[in-house]
Amino acid sequence: MDLIVSYPSGAPVVRDYLAREGAAPSFYGGHFADRKAFVSKADEVDRRFDRDARARAVEAVIVPEGGDPLRLERFVEEGGYMVTTGQQPALYGGPLYSLHKALTTVRLAEALQAQLAKPVIPLFWVASDDHDWAEANHCDLIGVDNELHRFELEAPNPDVTPPLHRIALGPDADAALESFLQTLPDTDFGTPYIELIRAEFGAGSTLPRGFHALLQHLLGPFGLYFTDAAHPAVKEHSAALLLSELTRSEELEAGLHDTATELEEAGYHVQVPIMEGGVNLFLEGPAGRERLYREGPNFRLRTSGAVMSADDIGAARERDPAVLSPNVLFRPVVESSIFPTLAYVGGPGEMAYFAQLKGYFEAHGIEMPVVYPRFGAMLVETKIRKVLDKFGIEIEALQRPFHEISSEIAREEVPADIRAAVGKLRGAIGGGVSELQKAASALDPTLKGPVQHLRSQVFGALDDVEKKVMQAVKRESEITLAQLEKAQLHLYPYGKPAERVQNPLYFLVRYGGAVLDDLYEQFDVNLD
Numbered sequence: 001m002d003l004i005v006s007y008p009s010g011a012p013v014v015r016d017y018l019a020r021e022g023a024a025p026s027f028y029g030g031h032f033a034d035r036k037a038f039v040s041k042a043d044e045v046d047r048r049f050d051r052d053a054r055a056r057a058v059e060a061v062i063v064p065e066g067g068d069p070l071r072l073e074r075f076v077e078e079g080g081y082m083v084t085t086g087q088q089p090a091l092y093g094g095p096l097y098s099l100h101k102a103l104t105t106v107r108l109a110e111a112l113q114a115q116l117a118k119p120v121i122p123l124f125w126v127a128s129d130d131h132d133w134a135e136a137n138h139c140d141l142i143g144v145d146n147e148l149h150r151f152e153l154e155a156p157n158p159d160v161t162p163p164l165h166r167i168a169l170g171p172d173a174d175a176a177l178e179s180f181l182q183t184l185p186d187t188d189f190g191t192p193y194i195e196l197i198r199a200e201f202g203a204g205s206t207l208p209r210g211f212h213a214l215l216q217h218l219l220g221p222f223g224l225y226f227t228d229a230a231h232p233a234v235k236e237h238s239a240a241l242l243l244s245e246l247t248r249s250e251e252l253e254a255g256l257h258d259t260a261t262e263l264e265e266a267g268y269h270v271q272v273p274i275m276e277g278g279v280n281l282f283l284e285g286p287a288g289r290e291r292l293y294r295e296g297p298n299f300r301l302r303t304s305g306a307v308m309s310a311d312d313i314g315a316a317r318e319r320d321p322a323v324l325s326p327n328v329l330f331r332p333v334v335e336s337s338i339f340p341t342l343a344y345v346g347g348p349g350e351m352a353y354f355a356q357l358k359g360y361f362e363a364h365g366i367e368m369p370v371v372y373p374r375f376g377a378m379l380v381e382t383k384i385r386k387v388l389d390k391f392g393i394e395i396e397a398l399q400r401p402f403h404e405i406s407s408e409i410a411r412e413e414v415p416a417d418i419r420a421a422v423g424k425l426r427g428a429i430g431g432g433v434s435e436l437q438k439a440a441s442a443l444d445p446t447l448k449g450p451v452q453h454l455r456s457q458v459f460g461a462l463d464d465v466e467k468k469v470m471q472a473v474k475r476e477s478e479i480t481l482a483q484l485e486k487a488q489l490h491l492y493p494y495g496k497p498a499e500r501v502q503n504p505l506y507f508l509v510r511y512g513g514a515v516l517d518d519l520y521e522q523f524d525v526n527l528d
Contacts, residue, residue, distance in 0.1 A: 001379060001380065001381050001382060001511065001515075001518075002378075002379075002380040002385060003377050003378070003379060003380075003518055003519065003522050004377065004378040004380065004395065005375055005376070005377050005522045005523065006375070006376055007373045007374075007375065007376065008347060008348050008373070008374070008376040008497070008499075009348065010347075010348025010349065010351060010352055011268070011269065011271065011348065011352045012024075012267070012268055012269075013027065013263065013268040013269075013352055013355045014348050014351045014352050014355075014373075016268075017031075017351065017355070017371070018373060020033065022266070022267075023266040023267075023268075024266075024268070024355065027259070027262075027263065027266075027268075027355040027356075027358055028354065028355060028358060028368065028370075028371055029041065029358065029361075029367055029368035029369065029370055029371070030370050031370070032343070032370050032371065032372045032373065035115065035527045035528070037370050038112055038115065038116070038342055038343065038370055038527070039116070041342050041343070041367060041369060041370055042081060042116055042118075042342060044366075044367045045081060045340045045341070045342065046079065048340075048365075048366070049079075049340040051076060051077070051079070053340070054075065054076045054079070054080065054340060055076050056233075056237055056338075057082075057237075057338055057339045057340060058072050058075065058076055059233040059237075060227050060231050060233035060234045060237060060338060060339070061121075061123065061225050061226070061227055062212075062216075062225065062226040062227060062228065062231070063225060064216035064217075064219075064220030064224070064225070064226060065216065065217075065220060066220050066221060067220050067223070067225060068223070071119060071121070071223075072121070072225075074119050075119040075121050078118055078119055079118055080118050080119030080120060080121060080340070081112070081116070081118065081119075081120045081121070081340050081341070081342045082109075082120065082121045082122070082123050082339045082340055082341050082342065083105050083108050083109040083112065083120060083121070083122050083123070083341070083342055083343045083344075083345065083372075084105070084122075084123045084124075084125060084335060084339060084341050084343075084344050084345070084369075085101045085102060085104070085105040085122075085123075085124055085125070085344065085345040085346065085374070086124060086125030086126065086127055086335075087101065087124075087125075087126070087127065088126075088127040088128075088130035088132070088135065088136055088164070089126060089127070089128060089130070089136055089164055089206075089207040089208040089210070089211035089212075090135075090136050090138075090139065090207065090211060091136065091137060091138055091139040091151065091152075091153065091176075091201070091207060091210075092139040092151070092180060092197055092201060092210070092214070092503055092505060093139075093211060093214045093215065093218075093503060093504060093505065094136075094139065094211075094503070095140070095499060095500050095501055095502060095503065095504075096377070096379075096498065096499040096500075096502055096503070096504045096507075097347060097374070097376070097499045097500055098215070098504075099215075099218065099219070099504050099516070099519065100374050100375055100376060100377055100499060100519070100523075101124075101345055101346075101347065101374045102122075102124055102215065102219050102222075102224055103219070103222065103375070103516070103519050103520050103523050104345050104372070104373075104374040104375045104523050104525075105122040105123075105124065105224065105345045105374075106122045106219070106222045106223055106224055106520070107520070107523045107524065107525040108122070108343060108345060108372055108525045109121060109122035109223075110223075110525070111525040111526070111527050112342060112343070112527070115527055120342065121225055122223060122224050122225065123224075123225050123226070123227060123339060124215065124219070124224055124225070124226050124227070125226075125227050125228075125229065125335060126208055126211060126212055126215075126226060126227070126228045126229065127229050127331070128163065128164055128165040128206075128208035128228050128229050128230045129163040129164070129165065129229040129230055129282075129289070129322070129325040130163065130164055130229075131161045131162060131163050131164065131282070131288055131289035132161075133155045133161065133164070133167070134155075136164055136207055137152055137153045137154075137155070137207070138150055138151060138152040138153070139151045139152075139180065139503050140493065140494075140501045140502065140503060141180065141183055141184075141502065141503045141505070141506055142489060142490055142493060142498075142502055142506060143183035143184065143506070144183070144184070144185050144186075145183075146486045146489065146490075147489075148489060148493050148494075148501075149179075149180075149183050151176045151179060151180045152176070153169065153170070153172055153173055153176055154170065154172055156168070156170055159287070160287055160288045161287065161288035161289055161303075162284065162288040162289060163230070163284070163288075163289050163322070163325070164206065164207050164208055165206055165208045165228075165229075165230045165322075166206075166284075167206060167207070168203075168204055168205070168206060169201070169202065169203050169204060169205050169206060169207070170203060171203050172203075173201060173202055173203045173205070174202050174203050177197065177198065177201055177202060180197075181194055181197075181198070184505060184506065184509045185506070185509050185510040187509055187510055187512075189508065189509055189510070189511065189512035189513075190509040192217075193505055193508055193509055194509070196213060196214060196217055197210065197214065197505070199213075200213040200214065208228065208230075212226065212228070218504075218508075218513075218516060219516075222516070222520060227339075229325065229331075230322050232321070234338060235321035235322055236321065237337075237338045238326075238334045238337065238338055239317065239321065239324075241333075241334060241337050241364070242281060242317070242324050242325075242326065242334070243310075243313075243314055243317070243324075245279060245280055245281055245326075245330060246279060246281065246292075246299070246310050246313060247310065248363075249279040249280070249281075249294060250294065251363075252280070252360065252363055253274065253277075253278065253279075255359050255360060255363050256274045256329065256356060256359075256360055257274050258359065259356050259357075259358070259359050259360070260274050260356060263355060263356065268355065270356060271349065271352035271353040271355070271356065272328060272329055272353045272356060275291075275293075277293045277294045277295075278291060278292075278293055279291070279292040279293065279294060279299065280326060280327045280329050280330035281324060281325070281326060281327065281330065282324070282325050282326075282327060283301060283308070283313060283316065283323055283324055284316075284320075284322075284323040284324075285301040285303070285304050285306050286301075286304040286306060287301070287303035287304040288303070289325070290302050290303045290304060290306075291303075291327065292313075295307055297309070298310075299313065328353065329353065329356065329357060329360065332344060332354070332357060332361075332369075333357070333360060333361055333364050333366060336361070336366050336369060337364070337366065341369045342369060342370060343369050343370040343371070343372045344369045344370075344371055344372065345372045345373075345374050346371055346372070346373065346374060347373075347374050348373075351371055351373060354368070354371045375522075375523045376497065376499055377499060377519055377522065377523075378395060378491065378497065378498065378499070379498070379499075379507060379515070380395065380491070381490070384487045384490050384491065387483045387484055387486075387487040388487060390480070390483075391480075391484055393405075393484070395491060398487065398488040398491050398492050399492055399495070402485055402488055405484065405488070406481050406484070406485075425462065426462065429455075429458050429462070436454075437452070437455075490502075
């Protein structure tokens with residue numbers, strides 16, 4: 001199997017940041033291609049984190065089974081740092097790119113540890129307080145039948161959107177799980193993965209629980225540690241910061257508006273709209289996890305319309321610390337306040353919204369971490385490579401609609417004698433019509449129109465013949481074109497890169513854990 005590794009592209013601000021072009025780099029902290037940026041960020045972290053602060057950070061870290069807790073002790077005693085990434089939970093682990101983010105984080109932490117001569121811990125933040133059920137409740141898999149399948153769970157109550165960690169999976173989870181397992185390849189590698197997801201994704205579990213269990217099993221051996229948005233220590237250590245967001249929300253919103261304006265004036269679009277009166281906090285209310293908005297001296301919950309004072313919100317948090325949580329813009333700030341974060345590893349979407357956050361971090365007394373792009377990988381199986389080589393097609397060409405690809409191939413497959421005859425006929429018709437038009441126009445200029453009409457009719461008839469020839473070629477090539485269509489499905493399902501759609505268990509069950517080893521080796525971080 002081939003691995004094609006690159007940095008995924010994204011919005012213009014991301015492309016310019018990667019290339020260090022235009023105004024984009026000014027919207028971020030130090031650049032990931034500059035070693036000095038990490039050294040500078042380490043100095044800033046040291047000013048905010050003493051030994052006790054690092055010890056508090058460790059309270060929020062989950063050591064996976066087989067992980068090394070002594071490494072965390074060295075991190076505290078030797079003044080270590082962290083490289084973080086994160087993702088909301090998803091059914092059966094979601095798409096491949098979560099693994100790509102995690103392994104990029106591991107490799108970057110290793111490189112920085114060698115550079116700084118201090119422990120650098122790779123940390124994965126599971127966003128279990130996310131409430132977007134529709135984004136998390138499904139999994140896509142191209143099975144052994146070479147068909148794309150979607151497995152999806154129903155929302156227990158469509159009218160209420162609690163955090164994912166509050167939602168127990170219903171009875172449909174068992175049926176979906178068995179259907180999913182039947183779609184996987186039948187190999188000797190599959191047993192441990194099948195046993196794991198059977199144990200963790202059935203009825204009564206939660207998506208965060210299953211997601212944690214799967215990723216910890218897969219990535220713990222690479223030295224990755226975990227935390228969770230709903231972890232009691234995360235909630236305890238971020239409480240003061242979250243409550244201060246209430247009192248400062250108008251000031252902080254103004255700063256985010258200023259940055260959004262600067263981005264737009266520089267020719268970039270804003271990834272996350274700044275909502276008028278919006279507080280960068282969610283509170284669990286009657287309708288689930290609800291965005292807070294300022295309303296006079298109080299705050300209104302967006303969906304239910306309930307109005308609460310700051311004291312009411314503080315009291316609710318006292319009763320249950322998990323009810324108050326940051327939004328997508330505030331979460332990175334919260335993370336950097338709890339953990340001594342040197343760098344954040346993000347995908348294209350995350351990197352785009354980080355461009356909005358430099359001033360926001362500074363308003364909280366924190367320098368933005370260095371934003372490092374995750375690696376992307378296209379996993380090309382041998383059977384797919386053979387099809388591509390057979391047609392002489394580059395992988396990127398398969399991003400186009402298949403009818404365009406098949407028509408192009410059919411044109412190339414038209415027998416040479418037919419192509420030559422059609423070309424000769426076109427030339428003869430064109431020359432003959434030109435002669436006729438010249439002679440007829442000399443006799444009567446009004447004959448020019450009928451001759452042009454004749455030309456259109458003849459060439460139209462010839463076009464119809466060519467289309468019929470192409471259809472005949474496609475019929476003759478039906479089997480081979482079907483192979484190419486399946487190759488396109490494997491590499492660009494739904495027209496997207498497979499890493500954004502395909503579930504990793506297909507590859508893990510088919511090829512075993514060596515897939516992860518190969519990704520780890522290919523994701524080489526060289527700070528020089």
